[in-house]
Amino acid sequence: MNLVVNPPILPMLAKRVEEVPREGKWIYEPKWDGFRVLVFRDGNEVLIQSRDKKPLNRYFPEMIDPLRQQLPSKCVLDGELVIANDGRLDFDALQLRIHPAASRVKLLASQTPASCIFFDLLCKGVRDLRGLPFRKRRAELELLLKSTKPPIHITPATEDRKTAIDWFSRFEGAGLDGVVAKPVDLPYQPDKRVMLKIKHERDCDCVVAGFRWYKQAEGKQVGSLLLGLYDESKALQHVGVCSSFSAETRHELLDFLTPYRKNALRGHPWKDWENPDELQRAAEHRMPGGKSRWSHGKDLSWEPLRPELVVEVSYEHMQSGRFRHMAHFRRWRKDRKPATCTFAQLEVVPPEELKSIFARGR
Missing domain, CATH: 3.30.470.30 (DNA ligase/mRNA capping enzyme)
Structure with a gap:
């Protein structure tokens, strides 16, 4: 050119x-x-x-x-x-x-x-x-x-x-x-x-069912929390991650989460995501480690936690049942039971017809 x-x-x-x-x-x-x-x-x-x-x-x-x-x-x-x-x-x-x-x-x-x-x-x-x-x-x-x-x-x-x-x-x-x-x-x-830019932000209480290591300090610092919500069939669906923690917080999180790692995989709702015999079930449920063409070679391995913790996060909006962008940590919710963390709590915004902007055609 x-x-x-x-x-x-x-x-x-x-x-x-x-x-x-x-x-x-x-x-x-x-x-x-x-x-x-x-x-x-x-x-x-x-x-x-x-x-x-x-x-x-x-x-x-x-x-x-x-x-x-x-x-x-x-x-x-x-x-x-x-x-x-x-x-x-x-x-x-x-x-x-x-x-x-x-x-x-x-x-x-x-x-x-x-x-x-x-x-x-x-x-x-x-x-x-x-x-x-x-x-x-x-x-x-x-x-x-x-x-x-x-x-x-x-x-x-x-x-x-x-x-x-x-x-x-x-x-x-x-x-x-x-x-x-x-x-x-x-x-x-x-x-x-x-x-x-001024973007929408809401809050949501999610189950913390796992975490990923911070890639520069694997085994020593937590990189992100894996978030889940229960659907109408009471299946825990992976809806996104919460990350962007300071180095100090990444260390503190590891200590805080350690008790919840014990026997975490036993009965865990996502334990079979990488089992070849469970591919059909995995296709019907959102889980945190599936490889896809969007992965671009990223390490999506994760550490399970007993799904007993509830965290309040802020998010912009949901798309196809998951957070469109990374969620942000607000606080732990010791007053909430994991079973109450469902999709029903999410605000539903009625669509404004795109013809308001797309005056004609597509």
């Missing part, structure tokens, strides 16, 4: 804050839950680049022609690849695309086609726009995409704080992650956390 902004480029990032900012001049956007991408077009050549600089073209073949047909011959845009199913964003369907078999990718592309939501413009023609204030880049982006059609979209944006707060609550059920706030005079700064 021969652009004024050539790949690879790292995207501009956001830091988390607790609320929509009250002071200053901001442009607010919904926060999409998809794959962050930078899209480069130079004539007939199109590159969809992931957040970590990897090419994604082969996983989203249905996007290449629309991008080639609807974007200017020389440009670089920042956006998000998403898949919408049944009125909400489907991150699981997006992950299924990262598959080694081209035939599988082609089938999924026809069954669950992706869309691209753009929210920034880095260059157009021979003009490098990264130094312009965001308000001007946004205006250029609106002109650029005013005639586009699905699967290409421009994200909604507003300078009204009340509208942003409304989006924060109203669009959550559709799978959006929260709200992003960008200073109106912000230049594009790759790999810098200069935007703000």
Whole structure:
């Protein structure tokens, strides 16, 4: 490619804050839950680049022609690849695309086609726009995409704080992650956390049924706690992990958990997850150590604990019965019995139809 902004480029990032900012001049956007991408077009050549600089073209073949047909011959845009199913964003369907078999990718592309939501413009023609204030880049982006059609979209944006707060609550059920706030005079700064993100957070009481070692101190420090919730059939389902502990806390956790390691595997609800004879049952229950193409060679081995401890964690949202992101430790709940830690405690947010944002098409 021969652009004024050539790949690879790292995207501009956001830091988390607790609320929509009250002071200053901001442009607010919904926060999409998809794959962050930078899209480069130079004539007939199109590159969809992931957040970590990897090419994604082969996983989203249905996007290449629309991008080639609807974007200017020389440009670089920042956006998000998403898949919408049944009125909400489907991150699981997006992950299924990262598959080694081209035939599988082609089938999924026809069954669950992706869309691209753009929210920034880095260059157009021979003009490098990264130094312009965001308000001007946004205006250029609106002109650029005013005639586009699905699967290409421009994200909604507003300078009204009340509208942003409304989006924060109203669009959550559709799978959006929260709200992003960008200073109106912000230049594009790759790999810098200069935007703000406001994300949903809730609390949940979970059973602690195991842990993983801290990879730099195996056998000496706890890296993460394995969390479970009981479903309607009273089966304990693995719903995610709680980690990001300090070194001091990792040591303290090992001492605290040691009594619960004794005879932990005896009668443990997850004891058969790696037994070949139990593959069918394992397929029906979420367990903490199954290898998959998402593992990328990671060590998913774990140490069982008697499922007698309850921990309160904070989380952003659930997807397909598990925490979409890592949960965060709040406190131990000695007043709660493990059997009371069920999916019923989770808040269910009704979906806002994506047609509010996807005005037409996908």
